[in-house]
Amino acid sequence: MNNADDNIASPRTKPLTARELARLMGVSQSAVSRAFTPGSSISPELRQRILKAAGELDYQPNAIASMLSTRRSNIAGIVVSEMQNPFYPTLIEKLSRGLQRVRLQSLMFNITRGSNIEEQLVALRQYNVDAVIIISATVLSGASVQWATDGRAAVLVNRTIPDLPLTSVSCDNVEGARAIADHFHALGRHRVSYVAGLPHTSTNLERQNAFVTRVAELGMRLIHSVAAGEYSYEAGHRAALEIARGEKTDAIFFANDILAAGGMDALRESAGLRVPEDVAVAGFDDVALARWPHYSLTTFRQPIDAIVEKTVSSVTQQLETPSLPPSRNPISGELIIRHSTVAEWLPEIIE
Amino acid sequence: MNNADDNIASPRTKPLTARELARLMGVSQSAVSRAFTPGSSISPELRQRILKAAGELDYQPNAIASMLSTRRSNIAGIVVSEMQNPFYPTLIEKLSRGLQRVRLQSLMFNITRGSNIEEQLVALRQYNVDAVIIISATVLSGASVQWATDGRAAVLVNRTIPDLPLTSVSCDNVEGARAIADHFHALGRHRVSYVAGLPHTSTNLERQNAFVTRVAELGMRLIHSVAAGEYSYEAGHRAALEIARGEKTDAIFFANDILAAGGMDALRESAGLRVPEDVAVAGFDDVALARWPHYSLTTFRQPIDAIVEKTVSSVTQQLETPSLPPSRNPISGELIIRHSTVAEWLPEIIE
């Protein structure tokens, strides 16, 4: 039992290094490095030999060391705050996959509202992320974002920050809000209302302004315009009750689907109104529950795949061309009409 | 305009290094490093002086270099796959905050089912993550997980992997499933059914076995036991319809809340049954929608905060004591009774 250690699962095995592998093979460390670097100057034979040996000896390059040398981390920092709205998990999931496709891992930064945000952004710089993708709707100061993103690829998804020239990719909120207003108008609803979520976010401002403007253009009356305060079911519920207690309205546009869901339940179950007969309801996003037969919610679909694709391509372009000027990229969405505005529309059979 | 560059936002400014800062201050680079390393040998005065200068000159240590030196990355890899169930985003968000509290950033690894999982786990080793937290319900082979976690702190959350001795933290599925069975029994329901999600996951097996066993112990009859195939609203909807077409059952336990929501809507709106009068419905997790008045779902609440806390503390312990033997940590949950099983229970007023 002289070599007892050999039999024990060895948690401490130091990973093989390029130098060691090189020594074992009688080649130089550079050769090993080149074997793993596409496009580097090495003969196909040697590369194959090294990759084969690497496979057998379970060598893989240490990404940390490589980051230090190249000053590229191959990491994208994703700044996130509200995971409650199911739209975001879906977005993040797809985004993270999209980034993996271009060899970027996703480092998540969960911003907690109220806590010291600057402090949380320090890590973005410390970890030397190549790209910063800001999804959080939470208000971030332009200065801190500028500082955090300084010199890196950066994309704001579904939001903008005043006075900060950064590339942004968003669903076309103006198009969406106008489409809803047009739809209400086409339905013959003329006494419409709007329910905001977080009032000061760029997303909300765009939707609200576009909706209100279009409503006026079409000669409809805006009966209520309330702020729910947050993007939650409960907030939508409260807002709907408040509206139901006031002057009669025949169509409500909620700033997103979750608000709309809470609102519909309140209208139907607490206010005793029929949706869509008494009041039509529309949301925004087209999250999964909008398709549920119970809600069957008319909504403006955010084209997640297109948003992800544009975000990823913008990141890669910025990485290739650091001087690329910022751009705004509104992505066209699609009005999805369902039962919550059109009684004749019957919920899809769920297959 | 000789120094035109000065006026332009300088995206390329190379970050200040410890050496440079040291040179500027006339101290050694070691001193700078020590100033940022708690517990290192340095006088309080010098440390203060350095930290002050660092603040003014906007220096912060390069985490990459530090990782290379210390062989600690301060990164936890979170392996995730299903973000559709709202339980997981919530869990991940809290977990990520919990980890930040102990100075660990979260690197997310989104496992795509079907694609090459091993390949995706390579990055866990390359990035040298200190800890691996596996939340994904997707089936992972023991061997690949072992390889990926080799020698690091690792925790399986809400799942186990057969034959793989790893620390796990889960809601006590047995307790939960028994509580539901007991509840059905107390309600006088004796013809019960079970709806599974992903049939081969450890979570499902535990819930299913415990439920079936308890049902038998209590002398109730198990009428249907079906597998929805995935944890989705649609799957729950389909499963419920299938059950409604078969022999009459008076209580259904769905393996999670999303399934239950789909199931309830199907029972009520497609099968024309009353919930809870004709059939009682219970779920598992207590996600947000379980509280919505429309569902008002009886469910077994997973104690997310306790799970997160235990996970984080287990990680820190493992980091301190690498030889720590694996442990199982079932966390006690709580039966939440609502309208879907007890007609008299009225939905909470939403404040």
Place this chain on the structure above:
DNA sequence: GGGAACATTGCATCCGTATGCAAGCGACGA
């Protein structure tokens, strides 16, 4: 056959921080 252009390979050094070791310094006790 000689030389130039090219393809491969290795050498040496750098990336930015952490840390063992030894040197410097002041304080304290005998």
Place this chain on the structure above:
DNA sequence: TCGTCGCTTGCATACGGATGCAATGTTCCC
């Protein structure tokens, strides 16, 4: 007053790979 001990500080080097440059070997053309 001198030796010793403890606290600070700096020096030198390690962490693991990437890469410019020089050295070597090949190929091709005149």
